[in-house]
Amino acid sequence: MFHLAQGIYNNWNRKEQYSILILGLDNAGKTTFLETCKKEFNLNSKPLDKITPTVGQNVATISVENNKKLLKFWDVGGQENLRSMWSEYYSQCHGIIFVVDSTDRSRIDECSKTLGKIVMDDEVEGVPILMLANKQDMPERMEVQDIKEIFNQIAEHLSARDSRVLPVSALTGEGVKDAIDWMTLRLERNKKVRRPLYK
Numbered sequence: 138m139f140h141l142a143q144g145i146y147n148n149w150n151r152k153e154q155y156s157i158l159i160l161g162l163d164n165a166g167k168t169t170f171l172e173t174c175k176k177e178f179n180l181n182s183k184p185l186d187k188i189t190p191t192v193g194q195n196v197a198t199i200s201v202e203n204n205k206k207l208l209k210f211w212d213v214g215g216q217e218n219l220r221s222m223w224s225e226y227y228s229q230c231h232g233i234i235f236v237v238d239s240t241d242r243s244r245i246d247e248c249s250k251t252l253g254k255i256v257m258d259d260e261v262e263g264v265p266i267l268m269l270a271n272k273q274d275m276p277e278r279m280e281v282q283d284i285k286e287i288f289n290q291i292a293e294h295l296s297a298r299d300s301r302v303l304p305v306s307a308l309t310g311e312g313v314k315d316a317i318d319w320m321t322l323r324l325e326r327n328k329k330v331r332r333p334l335y336k
């Protein structure tokens with residue numbers, strides 16, 4: 138009887154778990170975004186001024202929708218020599234967040250080429266991609282519309298891919314919850330394409 142009750146309890150308590158990969162060039166604000174997410178979802182987080190360039194990976198799990206879903210974020214280093222390792226994560230991920238430094242006009246071309254390479258990878262087929270125009274708190278930022286145009290050129294090559302560009306400031310937290318909401322909804326809709334893991 139106890140085992141039956143335990144089984145029912147476990148099943149009832151089962152949570153869907155999704156893995157989300159945070160990608161983007163070095164200095165884009167990926168780790169800052171992750172730490173701000175942790176703070177917004179009441180987890181212990183690092184002071185933002187103590188973040189250093191990522192060499193390995195940072196992992197954090199946040200719980201959304203009244204604890205029914207777990208989003209496991211993988212933040213990996215964006216320096217050029219580290220980008221070749223990104224593809225090792227593709228087959229396991231349910232969603233990709235691509236962070237763009239909206240103030241870095243000189244690297245916007247490198248940024249779009251990097252994103253182009255990601256979306257062309259077969260393992261990424263069907264995975265929702267959210268592009269974040271980060272650092273919107275800075276006066277010298279590029280407008281979201283301009284970033285959207287660059288992104289749309291890449292999206293044109295895709296079929297009915299779920300993708301979106303949203304403005305955020307990982308530093309102030311502006312737009313961060315909206316970004317998580319968008320991704321959570323897309324993960325739900327893409328359930329048939331990639332099954333969630335259960336915990």
Ligand SMILES: Nc1nc2c(ncn2[C@@H]2O[C@H](COP(=O)(O)OP(=O)(O)OP(=O)(O)O)[C@@H](O)[C@H]2O)c(=O)[nH]1
Nearest residue numbers: 163164165166167168169190191215272306307308
């Ligand atoms: N003004 C402003 N600065 C930001 C924002 N997000 C990140 N930064 C700054 O950008 C710099 C790089 O941030 P990181 O979070 O380390 O960038 P990263 O993408 O993780 O970099 P790598 O780990 O090297 O790939 C830091 O000085 C951050 O404080 C933002 O929204 N606004």
Ligand SMILES: [Mg+2]
Nearest residue numbers: 167168190191
């Ligand atoms: Mg980092």
